[in-house]
Amino acid sequence: MPTAPARRRLVFLVGAHKTASSHLQQSLLDAAPALTARGVAILPPKLIRADLTPVSALVRDGISPEIGQGAGAAFLSLHGGTAPTVVLMDENILGSTDRKMLMRKTRLYPWAHHRLGRIITLFPGHEIEIGLAIRSPATFMPSCWSESLHHGPYEPFRRFTKGVDPLALRWSALAQRLHEAAPHARIIAWRYEDYPQVFPQVTTRLLGPDAGAQVTPVDRIMRxxxxxxxxxxxxxxxxxxxxxxxxxxxxxxxxxxxxxxxxxxxADHAAMAASYADDTAALATCPHVELVTPPVVSDA
Structure with a gap:
């Protein structure tokens, strides 16, 4: 019987929310049997929320590191089998579309670095990568407002965004905070606006060339x-x-x-487009970030 490697590659696919994250998750889940055969385990959000999030909350409350790490090892053994690569998918690692968890004045996902850091501490000795899709605030904010109405009381969009400066919401700043929480992790990022074009590149980068080729995008709009x-x-x-x-x-x-x-x-659109372009450029220069962009089409 094969045994699990002592050091695995753990890919935390953290969304963000409303960046086609559900579409990517379902595409990976549909390909799970083929991916398992190629050494990749795909773990859906329900497993993360049932068996991992409660343990990370105990880390916040002061659980002994050895107990937390034992729970992390048990989680991988139970759900990851012997796969050398395990993909853990859950946007709620960053936060939620509840306003307090999503935005705070000039900050995206204000508690994301704490939440990610607590989970990472459960898996010492493993290679960590973080998959993160970004989206222009011009469409991200309305889409998250719409999603928030699934879970909480109705409030108008203007109340949902009151006090938030969309021009100050920086994905590059979020990536820096995630890096500080997991300094040895590599962040693989891509723009939601590029998602259809970069889908094959993203799956290849997250899973490896052979496994990535097994994933086909689902043909429907999710959520x-x-x-x-x-x-x-x-x-x-x-x-x-x-x-x-x-x-x-x-x-x-x-x-x-x-x-x-x-x-x-x-005027809002023009200002946010310029800010988003600047933010994306800043993200691309971060040494701990790999920004996946559409392939260059030759004129020849």
């Missing part, structure tokens, strides 16, 4: 957000609740011809 029509209708309702939000989604579905909420002016 579509609110359409602009639905958002407008909700704003006209008196004290909307979760049932009202569900009714809005069904009554005014988001499609190619009925896009999501766009709360910004043309």
């Amino acid at each position: 579509p957000g609110l359409s602009a029509e639905a958002a407008h209708w909700l704003g006209q309702q008196e004290a909307p609740d979760k049932d009202t939000v569900l009714a809005a989604r069904k009554r005014f579905p988001k499609t190619e011809t009925t896009p999501g909420l766009d709360p910004w002016t043309a």
Whole structure:
């Protein structure tokens, strides 16, 4: 019988939220049998949240390091089998789409470095990589607002984003904090806007060439957000609740011809596009970050 390697490659696929993370997760899960045969174990969010997140909370509360590391070893043995590469998928490692966990004035995922650091401490001696997709605040903020209505009480978009400066939200700053929490980890990043073009490169980089070639993108949209029509209708309702939000989604579905909420002016879009471009350029220069970009198409 094969035995598990003493040192594995652990890839933490942490989202971010609303960056096609559910699409990538499902694509990997659909390919799981073929990936297992190639030494890659794919662990879905439900396993992370059931068996790993509670242990990381105990780390926060002062559990002995040896107990935490024993739990990490048991987790890998139980769910990773003998795979040399284990992919652990959960956006909630960073936080959630609850406003307090998502944004704080000028900071994305204000507690992400603490949350990641606690989980990393459970796996000493392993090679750690972090997969992180980023997205322009112009669409990230409305999409996260829409997602937040799945889980909490209704609040208007403007209240959800009150006090947050979208021009100051920097993915490069988040990557720096994650690096400080896991200084030996490599961060593999890509833009949501590039996702369809870089999908094969991302899977190859995360899994290796042979395993990456086994993954095909699922042919459906996962977790579509609110359409602009639905958002407008909700704003006209008196004290909307979760049932009202569900009714809005069904009554005014988001499609190619009925896009999501766009709360910004043309000037807002221009400013955020420039800020996002600058942020992406800064991310690409970070020595601990590998930014996956679309292949260059030759004119020849």
